[in-house]
Amino acid sequence: MKSILIVEDDITYGMMLKTWLGKKGFQVSSVSSISRAQKHIEAETVDLILSDLRLPDRDGIDLLKWLGEHSLHIPLIIMTSYADIQSAVQAIKLGACDYIAKPVNPDELLKKMDEALKPSSAAPQQAAHSSGTDKAFAADSTVDASSDYLEGESDAAKQLYNYVNLVSPTNMSVLINGASGTGKEYVAQRIHKLSRRAKQPFIAIDCGAIPKELAASEFFGHVKGSFTGALTDKTGAFAAANGGTIFLDEIGNLSYEVQIQLLRALQERKIRPIGSNKEIQVDVRLVSATNENLEQAIEKGTFREDLYHRINEFTLRMPQLKDRREDILLFANFFLDQANRELDKHLIGFDEKASKALLEYQWPGNLRQMKNIVRRATLLAQDKFITLNELSELQNQVTPSAGMPLRNEEAEKQQIIEALKQTGYNKSRAAQLLGIDRKTLYNKLKLYGIEL
Numbered sequence: 534m535k536s537i538l539i540v541e542d543d544i545t546y547g548m549m550l551k552t553w554l555g556k557k558g559f560q561v562s563s564v565s566s567i568s569r570a571q572k573h574i575e576a577e578t579v580d581l582i583l584s585d586l587r588l589p590d591r592d593g594i595d596l597l598k599w600l601g602e603h604s605l606h607i608p609l610i611i612m613t614s615y616a617d618i619q620s621a622v623q624a625i626k627l628g629a630c631d632y633i634a635k636p637v638n639p640d641e642l643l644k645k646m647d648e649a650l651k652p653s654s655a656a657p658q659q660a661a662h663s664s665g666t667d668k669a670f671a672a673d674s675t676v677d678a679s680s681d682y683l684e685g686e687s688d689a690a691k692q693l694y695n696y697v698n699l700v701s702p703t704n705m706s707v708l709i710n711g712a713s714g715t716g717k718e719y720v721a722q723r724i725h726k727l728s729r730r731a732k733q734p735f736i737a738i739d740c741g742a743i744p745k746e747l748a749a750s751e752f753f754g755h756v757k758g759s760f761t762g763a764l765t766d767k768t769g770a771f772a773a774a775n776g777g778t779i780f781l782d783e784i785g786n787l788s789y790e791v792q793i794q795l796l797r798a799l800q801e802r803k804i805r806p807i808g809s810n811k812e813i814q815v816d817v818r819l820v821s822a823t824n825e826n827l828e829q830a831i832e833k834g835t836f837r838e839d840l841y842h843r844i845n846e847f848t849l850r851m852p853q854l855k856d857r858r859e860d861i862l863l864f865a866n867f868f869l870d871q872a873n874r875e876l877d878k879h880l881i882g883f884d885e886k887a888s889k890a891l892l893e894y895q896w897p898g899n900l901r902q903m904k905n906i907v908r909r910a911t912l913l914a915q916d917k918f919i920t921l922n923e924l925s926e927l928q929n930q931v932t933p934s935a936g937m938p939l940r941n942e943e944a945e946k947q948q949i950i951e952a953l954k955q956t957g958y959n960k961s962r963a964a965q966l967l968g969i970d971r972k973t974l975y976n977k978l979k980l981y982g983i984e985l
């Protein structure tokens with residue numbers, strides 16, 4: 534597999550390019566300055582460099598000169614938003630094999646890369662972006678699968694783990710966005726395991742669970758006597774995670790004051806325990822998770838925009854279980870195996886009706902709910918297979934054409950919301966499920982102020 538180095542200071546653009554080339558079967562690294570590029574080239578094999586022209590420290594031309602001075606014959610394609618002919622000509626004179634104007638046209642780039650890789654390629658017949666190497670790329674992404682972890686085979690899962698594999702080795706702050714129980718913490722651990730920090734600590738903090746007054750001490754530690762109740766010195770999570778990864782779950786729950794302190798710690802890479810006058814240098818990678826819309830929280834003024842940008846250099850969106858149908862039975866059987874081991878049972882699987890019910894259920898609580906339901910069913914099952922009898926929870930969802938009981942307005946509103954969730958917000962199907970026509974559903978959405 535050919536290895537490509539992208540030198541680009543626009544992180545989002547670099548990441549996009551990296552993802553795309555990764556899918557084409559290249560092994561891609563991305564750095565954002567010339568000095569980092571030099572370090573990378575000294576440490577790793579690079580077959581081709583794609584470099585921006587203007588970078589924060591120096592420009593692509595300097596990189597070319599440096600390569601020449603070090604007799605490194607690595608083909609380099611200049612990418613430039615300022616497709617000015619002068620710089621391009623100068624770059625080519627200095628040994629760049631080509632240049633391409635930004636925004637880059639994908640086909641044109643692939644063609645130029647092909648050209649650039651040809652002369653030095655040891656095995657030219659092995660086209661780097663053939664479907665064969667695409668497969669190799671996918672296979673790479675599943676290495677390290679441990680028995681307590683399942684990725685899934687749906688498109689949504691493949692896309693998610695493609696991103697996880699891309700972002701893990703970087704130092705980027707990752708924000709994992711998704712509904713409760715979708716596996717956000719699992720993904721955070723995965724990012725840590727696949728990073729260079731894997732041997733260092735992974736410290737998880739549930740920001741929703743720590744009392745407001747104690748949050749700063751949890752993060753940064755305190756010295757004995759610094760406040761009532763500080764009976765001993767305490768090491769905060771940042772110091773404990775030094776060299777490793779800190780995972781802040783439900784980050785939207787942090788108070789405004791703690792957000793300010795957190796931002797400072799991230800910007801300056803230094804923390805000061807409460808009551809101490811000594812600052813401690815820390816090197817921590819941040820992964821955060823939320824199930825709320827932080828952009829809305831910013832608009833409401835409850836979440837700081839500057840912190841949001843700090844924690845969100847890369848966003849991962851967790852798919853809901855109902856949107857990864859191909860994975861439902863995989864996970865159900867996986868949780869069954871886990872429960873078998875845990876409860877010392879030997880069930881074989883789910884019978885046909887049970888499997889159908891698993892597939893039809895909407896899983897509002899996602900993987901966590903499924904794991905609990907399967908564990909309970911495993912405990913209850915008398916025979917070799919789990920049947921509908923052990924899956925009574927699955928019967929509680931709104932059933933088709935039940936007709937909507939006009940109990941009270943709140944109950945009706947909740948039922949509409951539930952039906953919408955269960956149908957992936959498809960109004961026609963939700964109306965069907967509720968036993969009312971579409972028009973009535975629209976009227977009720979308006980009446981209850983339900984916005985989609």
Ligand SMILES: Nc1ncnc2c1ncn2[C@@H]1O[C@H](COP(=O)(O)OP(=O)(O)OP(=O)(O)O)[C@@H](O)[C@H]1O
Nearest residue numbers: 681682683684712713714715716717718719900901
């Ligand atoms: N990929 C996976 N493979 C196997 N089990 C998983 C996977 N993802 C999640 N789980 C299981 O589902 C449960 C819920 O996952 P997790 O706690 O990561 O979800 P979450 O999105 O962080 O939830 P919350 O928002 O409620 O904190 C975990 O206890 C774990 O057992």
